Amino acid sequence: MSKARLRRLAWILPLLLVALVGSGWLLADHLTPAASGAPSWTLPASGPATPLDREAAPLLTAHPGQTGVLWLSDGLDAFAARSAISQRAGRSLDVMYYIWKDDIPGHLLADQLYQAAQRGVRVRLLLDDLNAHGLDPHMLAIAAHPNIDVRLYNPIRNRGGFWRLLEMLQRVFSINQRMHNKAWIADNQVAIIGGRNIGAEYFNARDDVNFRDLDLMLLGPAVNQASTIFDQYWNSQAVVPIDALNPQSQAELDRLLLRLERESRLSQAAPYLARVRQRITLPAVRQSHRLQWSASIAVVADPPLKHRNSPRQDWLVTRIIANLGSAAERMQLISPYFVPGQDGNQALIAMRRQGIAIELVTNSLGATDVAAVHSGWKRYRQPLVEAGVQVFELKRRGRRAGIAVPFGSSAASLHTKAYLVDGRRGFVGSFNLDPRSATVNTEMGVVFDDPVLGQRLQQEFAWLAASDRSYRLGLDQQGRLQWRDGDGHLHAHEPDTRWWLRGWVWLLGLLPIESQL
Known part of the structure; x- marks a missing residue:
């Protein structure tokens, strides 16, 4: 290649990169996938009372206007609490996370969502897309269930390969904005809010890390605030259904269920399942003496379109x-x-x-x-x-x-x-x-x-x-x-x-x- 051609390339390539990134900066809102999901909202407490409704009722009657708080600093307890309220849910599970790991506890909790859906519970799962890369087959498999809807926050439309990299370069500014929220809400009665993502290190079951995190499990009026925040994100222009980016597959769901069933028998799953068996009923009820009640509690969050018009x-x-x-x-x-x-x-x-x-x-x-x-x-x-x-x-x-x-x-x-x-x-x-x-x-x-x-x-x-x-x-x-x-x-x-x-x-x-x- 001649020196003259090399000099031209030395000018052209940076200009192309600037043009690519510049177009993403100027047109970011138009380049992102459209929010095509139908709006949906927190389900009201109607019809027969769910197990969570029945177990929460006497505590809420004894503490009118107050929210009960259970501190979850132990990792296995935090895992078991999510499992227990999911098993007791009879109406809805609304779940939002920044990271959901492709590991044993991630699979066990995904199975909890599937089992709840099998009972007729409506499941809405919202994940930040940046850390969901590579999970598409599993999440699409779960989304194939008629009672489960999976959506992604600020997703990348190209799911792999060169075109994904090109889109990330073009949208480098808008892709930088991520949803770091964490919430697990059951029947609009119980919510777990805190710092934990879903993965082995967050639940203290790996022996190669020393990890400390904290969640609060809430029972009472503040749970309504968590549900309102979830609805705002779920129905925002920043969120796209995963099946709008990739096709669903019933065969993939069948393969995932077989994998989950096999993994539940592995030794790595034993600590989680043992703690769940100890906490199989609603932790807030079984451990009501550990609840701290207060009328001065609120769940707060950034607006979902923090960088656009808020x-x-x-x-x-x-x-x-x-x-x-x-x-x-x-x-x-x-x-x-x-x-x-x-x-x-x-x-x-x-x-x-x-x-x-x-x-x-x-x-x-x-x-x-x-x-x-x-x-x-x-x-x-x-x-x-x-x-x-x-x-x-x-x-x-x-x-x-x-x-x-x-x-x-x-x-x-x-x-x-x-x-x-x-x-x-x-x-x-x-x-x-x-x-x-x-x-x-x-x-x-x-x-x-x-x-x-x-x-x-x-x-x-x-x-x-x-x-x-x-x-x-x-x-x-x-x-x-x-x-x-x-x-x-x-x-x-x-x-x-x-x-x-x-x-x-x-x-x-x-x-x-x-x-x-």
Whole structure:
């Protein structure tokens, strides 16, 4: 090839790429698949009472106007709770998730949806499409059931190969906007809201990770709010039925059912099924003594079209900033990814100088699954410690390789996302304290204003910050960061890491990527 032709290609190829991406930026709303699904809404409680209706009724009568909360920090309990309410559902299951893994617990919970549909329960399953790639055969198989409808948030119309890659390049800006919400709602009576996706690491059944997450199971009026949010997403212009992108197959459904039946007999499934047998009735009823009741509970979320026509005052981040800014005495923050930004960091330092106690638990570099996010956290860490913020970083534990990657494997030690202000105003949900949750993804969670619930969240914070689980950061005599271990040992650099990983994080910190972290 001549030099002249190479020079022309050197100009033409970048121009073509700019034109491709530019067309996606200008025409993103017109390039996305049309929302072709028929509208549907939460089913009213009519006809014969379902098992969940009957079991919830006496508790709701005893606590009028209040919502009961069951804390699900144990992974197997969180799995069993989803299974138990699905088995007791008699009317509807509305389920929405950012990630649904193609693994044993993912298959077992998919089977719960299928078994409910077989009983006549209407099932609506909403998944973020970016992480659903590769699951099409399974989800299409489930969607072949007449009582199951599967839809995808912000989907890619080309499901594989070169054309999928080309579409991702063209729509790089719009594809970046994802649905990070998590909810499992049964009969509009019980809802599980929190930080967990569906997969083995989220339910503590893998022996190669040390994982901590948190869900809240709700019983009462706040469940109606969760159902309203689900309906808004389900019927939004950002959501497309999966069968509009791929054809359904009854044969594929038959193959999937055979696979699910075989997997239920595998040893890997035993811990999940054993815990389900222990919790086979509604956990909120069988364990009613563990329920905490409050009239100051609400389920909140970003609007589904957050980036198109929703004013910023309707975004969840606006409410969270206002809540955190109202602290008068104490603030406790739990976030796997903590990237406050320059303004947020200065606000925290100013509050600390006003005498407000601030404590933070996040992942250490050795524990995180996204090194790029740690590079963002790293630049804000020392000023916070110097200002007197109590910073704890969760340790890497378990038999992991210790390799953090730029875009994540979701195998971090800490996945809980929560905060508590002045011991009573709190949040538990999907919202990380970082730019991506604030301005890019949609998020969802539970807010409360209750000292009893606040005390329970304080216990969760104390468990995470304990010296056998977390390093406490401080400064040496030269003003450099150091990590204090539970036995008093001091580390002069990021514990449980090697030089190449620390170097990689330093290099990532030079890139202008903070808005995407």
